[in-house]
Amino acid sequence: MFTQKNMSTNSSVDHCKTPNPGTYEVLSWLMVVQFVLGLPLNLSVLYIFIFRFKFWKNKSIFLFNIVVADFLLVVCLPAKVYHYRHNLRRSQNAAVCKTMLFMLFLNRGASIAFLITLSIDRYFNVVHLGRRNFVKMLKKSPQISIVIWLLLLPLTIPTMVKTFECCNSHGRAVETPYHDVTDTFREAVFFTQIIIPFIILVYCTARIVNRLRKKTVGEKTKLRRAMCVVMSVVVVFSVCFLPCAVARAVLLAVRLKNWQATEDVVVQVYDSLMVLSYMDCLLDPLVYCFCNSGFKDAYISTFCPTFLRNRLLNSDFGLGTTTNTTSGTRTISLPIIEK
Template sequence: MEETYNFTEYNCITNNKPLYVGYSVVLIVELILALPLNISVLYMFIFKLRFWKAKSNMVFLFNLMLADFVLLICLPVKIYHFQQGERCSKNDTECKVMLFMLFLNRAASIAFLTVICIDRYISVVHPRKRNILQVLKQSPKISFLIWFLLLPLTVPTMLRTFECGATYSPDKDDKIDELREIIFFTQIFIPFFILVFCTACIVKRLQRKSVGDRGKLRRAVFAVTSVVVVFSICFLPRAASRIAVLIIWHQDHSITQEIAAQVYDGIMCFSHIDCLLDPLIYCFCSSKFKNTYLSTIFPYFQKKVKDSEES
């Protein structure tokens, strides 16, 4: 007869409370730094740049910022539970809502990073394909469509109670779990290959361009490279650690599973720095945003940047 466990209690309560208190400190630092930064960015987009009247990439950048605010809403709850020595709430409803929000943040961030990169790729590598560019100019509609499509893709996170933190399930043959993992890895690896492809094509275009506006191509290279760097830092380690968690889970070693879950939770905390790194993408992708932000918040640095560009 197989031994049974109370999986909810086992997975929600950590055996290493000091470690999770340390994780909570990391999240507190991220929240303290990210909240005022993103509020200032929100102010820029709405009151200074009026993003809805700007070019397509500005609308996509605004939606990327909205995805970061979804994460910022979740951080205080995660901080509270980590300080209590819990990976997540033992309340089933609260746990599912939190997982839904976190999955939505990840999916939306990846989607808009990818669209931003594709937009820059088309404008640089295929500038004569006006039909595609015309479609991308309908960026508010595209943004709404992305959010609309992400909701059903995020629903599998709420269909059953998961293991807290690592969100894998004790039922190894469950089809819902398999669907969730397929969606999880598909949403990371396919966009990553698209980002790398777009970056390689833009770099190749820059190398072939002997005359003309090489400055525009360099800015495009910086923009897509920044997207790839942020993506690699925030999402690829999460995917790698999740693969390790799933492999270890199928080996049925409870101590190893606990360690793997703790490492996974730590990487998750680190990956939340995307809400701090995304403003760098705004600056690389939009010189108008960079100049407006610096002239409003840091006028001294804006003058320094302008002098360096002129020199």
């Protein structure tokens, strides 16, 4: 009796509406800032990768794919801003709602997949010097990136299936077995694409940091900077992806308990952390600079004013690599991959 009453009350709530318009007004302004900063930043990064850095010659195909994923996220932000300004958590149009979720799932999956691939490559370069690095071989083949994108597409299919109210109804309404399987699969994809890569990332980073601490060749300052580089990916991952996964788990638990008042609060926390996760389109360019000093050189020489250019170019943050840009060739010692 009590459960049925709760279910009835819960079903009467319009879950597409924002529980607190003030919260979503603030979140919409935050996304405006992300868009205003992220669009020119990602366009400039794309310009450098294509016209100045020539990523296909410098074996930076995986980095370029992260840029593409970030750009897909940035172009979705205006629609999210529009919905939040109109007190909607999602679009009431089914096609727009599913397209937005498809793009966000695809961006998240691609960003994580290529970040993890870069971390594994760095792991082999540092911890297993001299051994055959299959990731390094994959970096030479652009077809591998296409395969990764194609493998991500099936994981986004559940977002395109019309089995959920307002794009998200797991634990909310009476579900048929088909609906339950689809919603469960979508939730499983959401969590596994964050938790499993995070475990891999932490393991690789811990081994890299341990290896660099034991390294006797090179300056200690550069080694410390190198450790900061490998940990930067963990920081980006922890800030952008891990918190929203935790909030998602709490939201599902509260929803299954039919605690509507608590759910209204948790929903706001979850949506706020999801907006925070969009910061990866601003933080990822830092990873580009840390991973490849050739990109840093090309970006600084193109966009930075003269009085900052020489100072920034002389600061290699303990990094370095041999890369070719249209402005010339620069060879720097890289403690991370130095044999």
